[in-house]
Amino acid sequence: MIENVPAREEAETVHGPKPYSNPYVAGFGLGLVLLSAFVVMGRGLGASGAFSSLIAAAANAVAPQHTAANEFYAEYLGDGSRSPLLDWLVFEVIGVFAGGLISGALAGRIAKSVERGPSISKRRRLIFAFVGGALMGIGAKFARGCTSGQALTGGALLNVGSWAFMMMVFAGAYATAWFLRRQWK
Amino acid sequence: MSAPLFKFGLFGDNISLVLAFLIGIGFGFALERAGFGSARKLMGQFYLTDLAVFKVMFTAIVTAMLGIFYLGWIGFLDVSLVYLTPTYLLPQIVGGLILGIGFVIGGYCPGTACVAVSTARIDAISFLAGVIAGIFVFGEAFPLLKQFYNATPMGQITLPDLLHIPYGVVVFVIVLVAVGGFAGATWVEKAMAGRKGVQQS
Numbered sequence: 001m002i003e004n005v006p007a008r009e010e011a012e013t014v015h016g017p018k019p020y021s022n023p024y025v026a027g028f029g030l031g032l033v034l035l036s037a038f039v040v041m042g043r044g045l046g047a048s049g050a051f052s053s054l055i056a057a058a059a060n061a062v063a064p065q066h067t068a069a070n071e072f073y074a075e076y077l078g079d080g081s082r083s084p085l086l087d088w089l090v091f092e093v094i095g096v097f098a099g100g101l102i103s104g105a106l107a108g109r110i111a112k113s114v115e116r117g118p119s120i121s122k123r124r125r126l127i128f129a130f131v132g133g134a135l136m137g138i139g140a141k142f143a144r145g146c147t148s149g150q151a152l153t154g155g156a157l158l159n160v161g162s163w164a165f166m167m168m169v170f171a172g173a174y175a176t177a178w179f180l181r182r183q184w185k
Numbered sequence: 186m187s188a189p190l191f192k193f194g195l196f197g198d199n200i201s202l203v204l205a206f207l208i209g210i211g212f213g214f215a216l217e218r219a220g221f222g223s224a225r226k227l228m229g230q231f232y233l234t235d236l237a238v239f240k241v242m243f244t245a246i247v248t249a250m251l252g253i254f255y256l257g258w259i260g261f262l263d264v265s266l267v268y269l270t271p272t273y274l275l276p277q278i279v280g281g282l283i284l285g286i287g288f289v290i291g292g293y294c295p296g297t298a299c300v301a302v303s304t305a306r307i308d309a310i311s312f313l314a315g316v317i318a319g320i321f322v323f324g325e326a327f328p329l330l331k332q333f334y335n336a337t338p339m340g341q342i343t344l345p346d347l348l349h350i351p352y353g354v355v356v357f358v359i360v361l362v363a364v365g366g367f368a369g370a371t372w373v374e375k376a377m378a379g380r381k382g383v384q385q386s
Contacts, residue, residue, distance in 0.1 A: 020220035023240035024367075029218065030241060031248025033211035038253055040204055042189025043268045045212055047296035048316065055321050072327035091202045093299060095209020100300030102210065103217035112305040115224035115292060129224075129308040132291015133298070133315020134322070135283050140295065141323040142334065143280025144270050147294040148212075150277070152242065154270060156249035158344040158355055161272030165281040172285020177231040180289050184228045 018107040034156060041088070044153025048140035050093035052076050057084045072141075117184040128183055188262040213300050215245075222300040224292030224308060231289055233377050236370035243363045254356050272339040279333075291315060 020026070037044055056076035060067040067073035077084050104110045116125040140146035143165050145154070151169060154162020187193060191201055219241045220226040229235025256262035288294055291312045293301055298316070301309030323330065345352045 020226070020237075021218040023219060023237045024244050026215055026219035027241040027244025028248050030212070030215040030245035031252070033208060033215055034245060034249040035252035036211070037208050038249065038267050039188045039256065039262060040190050040208070041201060042192045042266050045208070045296075047294070047299065048320070051295065051313075051316055052320050052324075055317060055324060059321075059324065070324065070327055071331065072324045086198075086202065088201060088205045091205035092209035092212065093296075095206040095211075096213035096216070096296060096299045097209075097303050098206075099210035099213025099215075100217045100222055100303035101213075103214040104222060104300075104304035107217075109217070109222070110304045112307065114308045115301070115306050116308065117225070125308055126311040129291050129293075129311040130315035130318070132287045132289070133293075133312035133317075134319035135287030135315075136291055136294060136312075137287075137316040137319020137321075138323050139280045139283030139285075139287055139319075140316075141280070141320055142330075143277045143284060144273065146284065146296070147242075148296040150270070150281075152245060152249075155242075155246040156253065157267060157269055158250070158352075158359075159269055159272065160339060160342045160344055160347050161270065161274060161277045163344060164272075164274060165277045165284075168278050168281025169285040169288065172282040173231050173288045174285075176286045176289040177228075181232070183290075184225060184232060184292075 017109040017111070030152075031156075034152060037153075038156075043088070044149065044157070045092065046089045046145065046149035046153070047093060047096065048137065048146040049149060050087070050089040051137070052141070053084045053087045053090050060084070117182065119185075120183045125183065128180075186260060186263045188256065189266050192263075192266045212296070213303065216297055216300045217304065221297040222304040222306065222309075224301065224306070227294075227297060228289065228292060233373050234381075236374055239370050240367060243366060247360055247363045250356055250359065254352065269341040269343065271341050273335065273337055274339055275337040276334050 034045055053076045056067065056073045059073055060077055067077060101110075114122045114125055116122065120128075136146065143150055144161070145165075147169065150162045151166040155166060190196070216222065220237060221241070226235060227238055230238035253262060253264055253267065257264040284294070293309055293312050295313070295316055298309045298312045302313060327334070345355045348355070
């Protein structure tokens with residue numbers, strides 16, 4: 001067994017995941033993608049909006065009268081001439097899944113796992129992920145966008161609400177970090 | 186002026202969806218390259234061990250901001266045709282706080298969670314299920330939340346409009362702040378790595 005250890009380590013350095021990109025290189029690439037959205041479409045990137053369209057479409061399929069009476073859903077459903085899923089952000093987010101898959105596959109980083117610190121159980125981590133996601137969904141709707149649609153897009157456009165939002169995201173996250181340290185450290 | 190291309194009628198809705206998919210691929214690719222498909226990498230930002238979130242985000246913001254500024258300046262891009270989300274200050278402040286809290290509890294934001302799902306992170310699937318649940322709760326409660334959602338409207342407003350400072354000056358100041366921030370972030374990472382070394386020894 002002991003003899004196998006160096007061999008395995010060697011194998012990992014050959015076939016293991018490649019290191020992540022330099023943050024400034026990745027950031028520059030991300031900035032160019034955002035700029036291309038501005039130049040080509042006249043709009044920025046997004047993520048949470050696609051999930052809103054998905055929910056509005058699902059709710060509309062189940063209870064059309066209910067969604068017609070709700071202004072939030074109505075905004076995503078439009079006039080009904082076109083499926084709410086034939087939406088720019090929905091297609092963009094499908095692309096995000098594909099882009100992540102391509103990059104992850106090329107770098108050997110696709111690995112089934114639950115991301116967590118050493119002192120939290122998998123089950124607990126999955127519950128926390130769900131709760132955090134739910135808060136994120138609610139927060140993104142109040143803010144009219146998430147990290148993509150507000151912080152990134154609005155940040156580059158010098159949008160007042162986006163900059164206020166971005167400061168508050170960092171404030172909220174740093175204020176919470178101490179209480180959640182057992183999940184990550 | 187010839188851009189934004191879509192607004193000048195160079196292509197229609199169907200082509201725009203194809204372009205959305207392609208732009209999304211670029212977006213997802215960049216996020217995954219940055220390491221943002223990993224919740225532990227993202228959370229390094231809030232435990233000050235790895236400030237990649239700040240570095241990547243601000244590099245992207247500065248890149249796109251300078252790009253729009255110069256493309257507008259040379260007359261290629263009509264900046265006024267790029268959609269600006271209207272500001273509703275109070276709900277955006279509260280929304281930002283809730284989102285920040287959710288970030289540290291959940292470990293991702295919606296965009297990074299998509300990339301994490303693509304690289305087989307099971308917790309990201311749980312996170313996205315949470316996002317869907319959260320938006321559904323918001324949608325169902327919208328009649329109650331509507332008043333607050335529409336509170337403190339300021340219209341489509343940029344920092345140069347608000348501060349009465351020329352566009353180019355604001356851009357320049359943000360570049361300076363970002364460069365200073367990058368230096369500060371690297372210093373913090375080194376300081377934290379040093380502290381960790383002391384604790385372990």
